[in-house]
Amino acid sequence: MAVVINKKTLKHLAELARIDLKPYEEKKLLKDLQRILDYFQELKELDTKDIEPLTGIGQITQKNTFRDDKVDLERRQKEIGEVGRILETFPETEGRFLKTPPVFE
């Protein structure tokens, strides 16, 4: 049984993603998403009961990645400059703080 995506589900997803959809966007998305989900149906025919999920390729190309727990002074020096430039790109700041609108009204 194919999953049917209705307007209510779409509204909920858009809310989760913090996107406000215009009526024409909703209409097109409903159609597109349904076609895409129908296409996903073909995965159902595969028996994957005993298959371990592959979460990424990092587990193949290398094992865990560690670094020594010490300050890299050269890198730190560079990063201080970068942090300054990142602060400059923030739309609103107060001192070295990022300023946002209130969480609650």
Added chain:
Amino acid sequence: MYLHDLTIKKFHQGLLNKDFSAFEITEAFLKFIKEKDKKIGAYLKVMPESALRQAKDVDLKIAAGESPPLVAGVPLAVKDNILISGESVTAASKILEDYQASYDATVIEKLRSLGAIFLGKTNLDEFAMGSSTENSAFDLTRNPHDLKRVAGGSSGGSAAAVASTQAIASLGSDTGGSIRQPAAFCGVVGLKPTYGAVSRYGLIALASSLDQIGPITKTVEDAEILFNAIKGKDPKDSTSFDYEKQQASGGLQDITKLRIGIPKEYFIEGLNPEVKAAVDRVIKDFESLKFKITSISLPHTKYALACYYIILPAEASANLARYDGMRYPRIKNQESRIKNLRDLYIKNRSEGFGEEVKRRIILGTFVLSAGYYDAYYLKAQKVRALIKEDFDKVFKEIDLILTPVTPTPAFEIGEKTKDPLSMYLSDIFTIPANLAGLPAISIPIRHLPKDKLPIGFQMIGRHFKEADILEIGKIYEAIYS
């Protein structure tokens, strides 16, 4: 000296012979871009001042007796999802329209220290989501071989720039074919390295278990040069690995003994007859060079597209959560409507993201949501394991895999924009290599007449075995040189 003849290799020789200076060539490229790019639309931004300054530095060093590295002075184009410090970086999205990079991506840092020159930033599908560069919020990139057709995507600008002599080579990024597909459409070489071979620090993330940066060039040899310049472990990207060490542990192969596998699942009904004929001819070329060619099967190939379009949106929806109007520039002229943080998120994301980006964020949110996670996301990860196993199995019998890059040559502008699924299908042959993390290269088929649209063939190698596909690629090119 003709710009269109220049490869990285030839440029380097010319520089050593003092046939020209880096400054002269950079100036010539900048002049040519001014004329040519009105028609093509490869660049979102050209950086003449910094490029000429970099070129002058290279010339000064040569004059002082330094011997220049292979990429020194080479005018490059860079996909606009890779950060160059102090320059704007948009990912072709309105949401980053006014954003300035505050640091160099590791690939840029490496190339900069070798003296490479950055001519400008190239167009792409918004956040690298697309196969035609039609999803860019800013510009349309046309195929230099036929202006009515797309350049491919998402690295369409980077491929078109190289194909139209607006750069000697370029950098792109490949999540499901975004280097190889536009390279094939534009008749240039594109390499997607092994997952983790090249640092992605400073690449705007799309899907982190799939993304790789790689070169787009005129020849396989150039792809090798550029790859060697950018590869290697980077402490700032924990998925990157020590390439030399991995390669050494694999041991060296006698190139002439490499066995080539042809997977039957890639020669399906929907394959355009011209593409099929062209790839068949490539196989014959290798046969006549006495390579051992074997028919193989990768039985889960047909599931790769569905698997990819679950995993990619899932990862993308998480990666793109950061564009919230807080740490990046805000969409203009709406301050009065914003009362709280939630409004800010919604206004910026609703107006800042384009149609395809919204579609994938919503789809990703869906496949990760409670109740659907197991049926979609977990299922896709299991299918991904099966696809990878297919490759593991065949690599016991053969050393590399030869396939078409795309089911058709470049399609017309507007042909697939209405139907996302038909657009997604143009990546069916390139996606499996990303899912399995394997290196893959797209090489233009050389025997085609000049007035035909370019067609590419793809070679997929084992993990860390870029050397195999690059060497065989060079052998192929030598037949036609």
